[in-house]
Every structure is written in C-alpha cells, then in structure tokens.
Amino acid sequence: MSRRKVGIAGAIVGTASAGLAAGALAKRYAVGRIRLRPDLESSEPFGELRGRQVTVKTSDGVELHAEVDGPEDAPLTIVFCHGYTLNLDSWHYQRRDLRDTYRMVFWDQRCHGRSTRTPAEDCTIDRLGFDLAEILKTLVPGPCVLVGHSMGGMTVMALADSHPELFGEKIRGVALIATSAGRLAEITLGLPALISKAVHWATPPAMSVLGRRAALIDRGRQAGTDLSFLALRYLGFGDPSTISPTVVDFAESMIRSTPTDVIADFYPALMSHDKLSALDVLNKVPTSVVVGEKDWLTPVEHSRAIATGLPSARLTVIPGASHLVLLEKPAEVGEAVTELLAAVAAADAEPAAVLEAPGPDTAGTQAQDDSKAGDVL
Template sequence: MPARRRVGIAGAVVGATSASVAAAALAKRYAVGRIRLRPDTAASEPFGELRGRATTVRTSDGVELHAEVDGPEDAPLTVVFCHGYTLNLDSWHYQRRHLRDSCRLVFWDQRCHGRSTRTPAEDCTIDRLGADLADVIEALVPGPCVLIGHSMGGMTVMALAESHPELFGDKIRGVALISTSAGRLAEVTLGLPALISKAVHWAATPTVSLLGRRAALVDRGRQAGSDVAFLMLRYLGFGDATAVSPTVVDFAESMIRSTPTDVIADFYPALMSHDKLAALDVLDRVPTEIIVGDKDWLTPPDHSRSINAGLPSARLTEVKGASHLVLLERPAEVNEAIGELLKRVQDTGAAGAAEGIENLEETTGPPGGAAVAEESG
C-alpha cells in the first residue's frame, strides 16, 4: 500500500475517533443539561449546611475523628449515625432534619472520610471501624442509644457487635441497618451475567489497587469528569433515575468525589472480605430495623433478607423502586422506619421498666407500701 494512502487512512481513523469523542462529549453535555432543566424539588434544600456542636474523638490508636452532636442534650435517647463508604456525616441530611428537634443525635466521619484523620492502608478495616464506633459511644453517649448504619456503616455496627457484645441490650437499645451486608459482597453480580460478573470481580481488586497508586492523577481526572460521574451515579446509585432530584445527585456525587482515590482503594479489600454473619446473634437482643431499596445492586435485597433470616425479631422494609442511596432517594420511607424503631425501643424500655417494678413488688411489696399500710392502720 502506498505511503500516502496509509497516511490518508490513518488520518481518517484519527479524525473519526476524534469526531466520536467529540460527539460523545456533546451528547453527555446535552443529557446533563436536559436533566438539570427539569423541575427540581430539592433545589433549595440546604445540603451540607445543617451543623451541630462540633467535637473531636480520639480513638484508641490515636486517630482524630470529626463528630457533631445535635438536638436537645437532655433527650433520654441518643441516636448515633454511621455513614457509608466514600460518603460522610452529611449523608444523613434528611434524617438529621427530621429528628434534630426530638432526639439527641451523634454524627461522625469514619476514619479517612470527611474531616476525620487519614490512616495507613493497614488500618482501613471493618474491625477497626467497629473499634472506632466503640470510642465514639464512650466519648459522646452518656446514656442509652440507638445505632443507625448505612452500607459500610452497617458493617461497622456488626463489627462492634462482634467485639463488644456486652453493649447490646444495655447501652445500645436498638439498631437500624440500611443498604448493607453481613458478607459475601464479592459474590454480588452487579446486575451482570454470572461469567461477566466473575470477570469484573477478578479484575476489580488489582484495578482499584492500581488506581490507588496513581491517586493524585486519578483525583485530578475525577474533578474534571464531574458530568460523567453525575450520570453514572444517577443511574447506579438511585433506583428511579428519571424522578431523582439533580440537586440530590450533585450532593451525593460531591461527597464521593471528595473522598480521595487512595482511601477508596484502601477500604475496598475490607469490604470484599467482610463477614460478620456470626455477629447477628448479638443484634437479635435488641429491636432491629433492616431497610433496603429493591433496586439496590451494590448491596442487593438478598443480603438484607439474609440478615433478616439471622435476626428473627427484626423488621425488614424493602423500599420499592429505590437503590443504594435510599436514605437520600426516599427519605420519608427511611425516616418512617427509623421512627418505628425508636417506638419499638421506647415500648421495650417501658415494658422492661414495668417488669422491673413487678419484680420489685414481689420481693418488697408495691411502691409506697409502708406508707399505705401506715395510713390504713
């Protein structure tokens, strides 16, 4: 083939490729632009602006965790929120807004997330997160509490149950597990055929590790590619992509983008090897709510059903049409389930108090018995 012809073909290929890339970029901008022009019910929502009393918790291994305490200090019950992988404490925006007038609330950034201190990769484990939660409770929770965990935050709660079972039933009166798993995440199909899913999982760990080693470069690319991230998160993190607020997607995407790539890489192996099925017996001591979107492909409903099978007294809520970020996508349903949990905790506490009074009467007579006897005498 003559050299001039080869050059011509090469030029045509490069030109076609460039045109394809340009067309894809234009299509992406057009899609994002159309989405943002739609009515947005959350456009005026003050995401990331709700603040409590900021404090720092120093963990047993010297890490400084950022935390906030909100709500009335004299409330009889504290609710502790544990956020998910690549998110931060602001992910609980709707739950904070709903409960801050009635409950004492504790929010904290898990290590390496949000405003908490970075740690070496060897300290990025689920067991270590469970130990951090124990430190948060010791430092910030003076009385009984309820734990609420989303995704990795739910795993944190299970790790605490495994390492500190004595806290459940006394200090910890109830638990909510939202879009989480007790193990076998490496078997999740991601909505793909089995063979393709296995190939994806096989390639994921070395790929994530490689990205972690190139974190600075990848993070610069992530900042530049926010429209792509917006579209991906809109379809993968939320169940009804056509109904979800663009502002909500932007808010979630900004939290994920603010989590450094090497942090994502450091925690990924811990998520894939997570196995806390044995800890479920501990959670069965207290009222437990399990909440999951029925379109969740990251921690599919089957994982929540497996947790429910290990917790006979738990209540499972599957939110129709919602995906992994159900706490932001369908806050009303999540808040309702949390409200049911708090009511169950309150009822359980009242029943326990009544039982205690009954036992006291059996051994000493009714309260005020001596005074009554004196009056009737």
C-alpha cells in the first residue's frame, strides 16, 4: 500500500475517532448538565418499598415473584400488572400513596424482575393472562381491582378473554394505563410513514439476532450509559426538560435488568396481540383508560379505540406525558385510580341502597319506596 493511501486511511480513521470522541464528550456534557439541575426526586426511595414476599408457582412450573402490601383486613385488593421490560417496582408512586388504605398485590410477570425464566414459546400474552388468574386465586381471597400498564394492560385483557366469569364477581374494576387492545404493528412510532414501515420491516429480524446474541449484548448493558439515559429521557417521557434524572435512572435500571433475550422473546407477542373482542367482558365493571398525550409506543388512538369498545369507560388523556406516564405524572395517574376506586365503591354500595328495608313510615311512602326500588332493579 502506498504511503499516500496509508496517509488517507489514517486521516479517515483519525477523523472518525475524533468524531466519536467528540460525540461521547457531547453526550457526557449534556448528561452532566442535566444532572446538575435541581432534582426534587433525588431522595425518593425508588425500589426500596417492600411488602410480604410470596412465590406463586404456575401450572407450567414458573415461579412468579409477588409482594403483598397494605392492611390485610382491607375490604378491597388492588392488583398491579407492570409493563414490558419493567418490574413490580415501576408502581413505586402508586404503592407509596395507597399502601396505608388498600391491600395491594404486586407481581413480576414471567421472565421479568425476580420471576423465573421460561422458554420463548411460553412468552405470550395469553400465558400472562393465565398467570394473572393464578395470582388472583392464590393471593386475592376477596374482591379486587386490576391495574395494568402497557403489557400489563394486555395481561388484563387476556384474563378477560380466558376467564370472563371473574369480572363482576371477583374483579370489581379495571384500570388500563398506556396500553393497547391490538394492532401495535401498525403504529408509526412518531415517524414518517415510509420510515415507520422500514422500521417495522427491520425490527423482527433484528430482534431475532438480539435473542441469539443476548449474552454478549447483556454484558455491554450491565453498566448504564449516557446514551441509554438520554434515549430513555427523550423516548419514555413527554417533556424531557422537566423529568427528574433520578426517575430516568430508575426506569433505565429496570429496563437494563431485563435480559435481552426476554425483550426479543416477548416482542412477537406484543405485535400479534389482539384482544378487541375481550373488551365486552370489561363492560361488566367500572373501567378507567389512561394514556399520555405524547405516548408514541401505545398512542392515544389505541386508548380511544379501547374506550370506544367500552362505552361506560372513563378515558383520561394526560397532557404532556408519554409512555411511562405512571412515573412521569404519578399524581394524575393516582387521581384516575382513586376515581376508579370511588366508582367501584359506589357500584358495590348501590344494591345495598336499593334493597335497604324502609323505616317506619306511612303506607303511601312505603309503597312509593318500593316502586322506586322496582324501577332501579
């Protein structure tokens, strides 16, 4: 090779190296500046709230990690189902704010958090629905409300499809947060149509490659990076300028702890998920549908489609929020859940009010009360 060619090659390599170094420095500088801003959540004990730890063994031998929190004698249990690549700690704010009043059950979906792994063929939404049925049978002796985020909402829909008899009797209410009833393969990801189609075309084979090289990739994911911090800050939250760096780090640590092959194994299940037909079952109970206005993973249109299939459901679109709305806007999500719990309490009290025996009164008034009761029933 001539000296001239060597010189050119060296210049190219040098320029590329300088570009990469400059990019790394720019990222480090950007992250450094973000972390220097006031952070109101810096002392929040993320991942430290614990309850009574329980293991639920499923019919196919998977050990599901679960925690029971709150007063055991509470008349109602809230069961929280987390999203794709997250774990039960993602419900930090909801646990913190409700644990003094309600009995709560949190669980790691199979292959996530501290639950055990399973073969790829068992990483399906239908199987998650059966897992939830076993959680309810083992840990929820009385009436309950189900709250599901993202894949957790799909788990609730799968349960409705396979166990419709539970809704109305055992299950008294449902909250579906940043989720979809199907057709996720058609979302644009906020990209122009042609680019979106190319991404959807390329992603399945890319996921397959990730699954085959998971061990190698996971070694590189063990330590959080500036790039992953910045990516999640912009993609997971609606307004990056206001979100706490501590919250971003917390969410990123949950995602990073999910093995790459688990991410790859569940991806086809998410893309093929279709439970629109199961929505009729949810009409039996008060239902709340919550979504962030800027959610690009499960866009507002998907929550609107769910609400259309559930005429009695309450749809809440939270301004400025994205997919991790439960961490980004916990007060607004908490308000929606609290309103749902109030609706459940009102629905449970309604039969008692209708059937309440009339007090001492005139015959005319008693007949009038009976007539009103007949109209309600």
